[in-house]
Amino acid sequence: xxxxxxxxxxxxxxxxxxxxxxxxxxxxxxxxxxxxxxxxxxxxxxxxxxxxxxxxxxxxxxxxxxxxxxxxxxxxxxxxxxxxxxxxxxxxxxxxxxxxxxxxxxxxxxxxxxxxxxxxxxxxxxxxxxxxxxxxxxxxxxxxxxxxxxxxxxxxxxxxxxxxxxxxxxxxxxxxxxxxxxxxxxxxxxxxxxxxxxxxxxxxxxxxxxxxxxxxxxxxxxxxxxxxxxxxxxxxxxxxxxxxxxxxxxxxxxxxxxxxxxxxxxxxxxxxxxxxxxxxxxxxxxxxxxxxxxxxxxxxxxxxxxxxxxxxxxxxxxxxxxxxxxxxxxxxxxxxx
Numbered sequence: 001x002x003x004x005x006x007x008x009x010x011x012x013x014x015x016x017x018x019x020x021x022x023x024x025x026x027x028x029x030x031x032x033x034x035x036x037x038x039x040x041x042x043x044x045x046x047x048x049x050x051x052x053x054x055x056x057x058x059x060x061x062x063x064x065x066x067x068x069x070x071x072x073x074x075x076x077x078x079x080x081x082x083x084x085x086x087x088x089x090x091x092x093x094x095x096x097x098x099x100x101x102x103x104x105x106x107x108x109x110x111x112x113x114x115x116x117x118x119x120x121x122x123x124x125x126x127x128x129x130x131x132x133x134x135x136x137x138x139x140x141x142x143x144x145x146x147x148x149x150x151x152x153x154x155x156x157x158x159x160x161x162x163x164x165x166x167x168x169x170x171x172x173x174x175x176x177x178x179x180x181x182x183x184x185x186x187x188x189x190x191x192x193x194x195x196x197x198x199x200x201x202x203x204x205x206x207x208x209x210x211x212x213x214x215x216x217x218x219x220x221x222x223x224x225x226x227x228x229x230x231x232x233x234x235x236x237x238x239x240x241x242x243x244x245x246x247x248x249x250x251x252x253x254x255x256x257x258x259x260x261x262x263x264x265x266x267x268x269x270x271x272x273x274x275x276x277x278x279x280x281x282x283x284x285x286x287x288x289x290x291x292x293x294x295x296x297x298x299x300x301x302x303x304x305x306x307x308x309x310x311x312x313x314x315x316x317x318x319x320x321x322x323x324x325x326x327x328x329x330x331x332x333x334x335x336x337x
Contacts, residue, residue: 003172004146005106005206008060009234014268014293017238017276018054018062019286021110023253025050025065027282035077037069040089047090051097057283058290060105061274062098063149064090067112070136072124083132084139091143108149108174109140111162118157126161133165141171148173151211151238154185156197167203174274176211176236179222183320190320191225199231209236212278215243216255216263217311220270221304221319227271237272239263241280243312253280260285261292262310269299 008015025036028046039047047065054062069087071080079086091109098105114132116124137148148171150162159175166173177185177194184190189197191210198208210222219239226235242255255263260277267275275293277285308314 003206004104005061005108005172005174008104008106009207009273012060013273013298015060015106015274016058016264016286016290016293017108017236017274018059019277019281019283020241020279021050021063021065021067023280024053024282026250035068035074035079036065037067037074037086037090038077038079040065040086040093044089044093047093048097051094053283054286055097055101055105057286059276059286060103061108061276062094062105063108063110063151064094064140064143064145065110066090066136066140067110067151069139070111070114070132072114072116072132073112084135084142087136087139088143091140091145095144106146107144108147109137109143109145109171111136111140111148111150113153113155113158118155118161126157126164129158129161130165130168133162134168137166137169137171141169145171147171147206150175152176152178154178154189155187156189156193159197160201163201163203163205172206173203174207174236175205176209176238178212179210179218179320180213181320182316183218183222183225183318191222192229192321195226195229195231198233205233207234207236207274209238209272209274211236211238212240214315215240215312216259217307217314218316220263220266220302220307220311221314223267223270223272224301225319225321234273235271236274236276237267237270238274238276238278239267240278241282241285244279255280255285257285257288259311261288264289265292265296265299266302266307266310268293269302271301
């Protein structure tokens with residue numbers, strides 16, 4: 001099928017992706033423990049509003065409300081039989097909103113992890129994982145998604161299964177992993193090993209990179225690790241808006257729009273071409289990010305000291321790859337979030 005994302009990337013140095021889904025839906029009334037995906041049917045107007053706010057802030061690409069629309073995760077809500085349907089609904093709403101704009105916009109069908117452990121550590125086999133991801137992919141394709149967007153993955157086996165499923169659906173895809181354990185994913189992947197893995201997959205993604213994690217500083221350091229390797233594929237940076245804080249029974253992220261503007265520019269200068277936010281990132285953050293990317297001239301590849309100064313200290317002394325890249329943490333003046 002026509003690959004809209006590749007066409008836009010061929011004519012642009014960078015694209016602005018969207019921000020958080022869950023954070024913004026909580027602001028719209030989503031309750032803790034409630035499945036956001038069920039809102040595609042219950043409150044389609046709210047989902048459409050979320051998409052529209054993202055585009056009004058300047059995003060070129062946005063993700064559908066389908067992160068957990070797979071049979072494994074929906075089983076927690078007794079809705080495992082509705083995976084394809086809810087995925088389709090999320091993409092239909094997104095397609096309708098995107099088509100109201102005259103500028104090119106990419107609808108990315110969000111596909112999150114199954115939440116199950118892959119064999120041999122768990123009971124989820126490759127074959128079953130492919131089946132689960134394929135069902136969701138077909139729903140997103142039917143709803144009008146331009147590209148599939150695998151996100152917050154930690155296990156290489158799950159990324160490989162999703163890749164096989166997306167090939168069955170004949171859909172282009174992007175993939176991001178979450179490096180939240182001292183520069184590694186929960187299952188031990190580093191930025192270096194991700195580049196190697198992506199290079200070995202027969203159904204290669206349009207772009208790949210990192211999302212979520214523990215903070216903007218660590219995310220940029222991971223991007224430096226990804227772009228240090230030999231790859232011609234576009235890199236994705238989708239970091240959280242600062243660090244989460246538990247206040248009055250709710251999780252808040254302390255990253256200001258100004259901090260996320262700095263993050264966006266650093267991500268671009270580090271080599272990322274698709275830049276967005278993850279948890280805590282609101283339309284206000286996105287608008288500042290867009291303005292910064294358009295107004296500030298491209299800079300040189302940032303150093304770790306520059307990242308520290310702009311975004312705050314790293315959560316660990318190592319990026320996870322090897323001792324040669326370990327950087328001792330030390331106190332230094334930095335901007336307040």
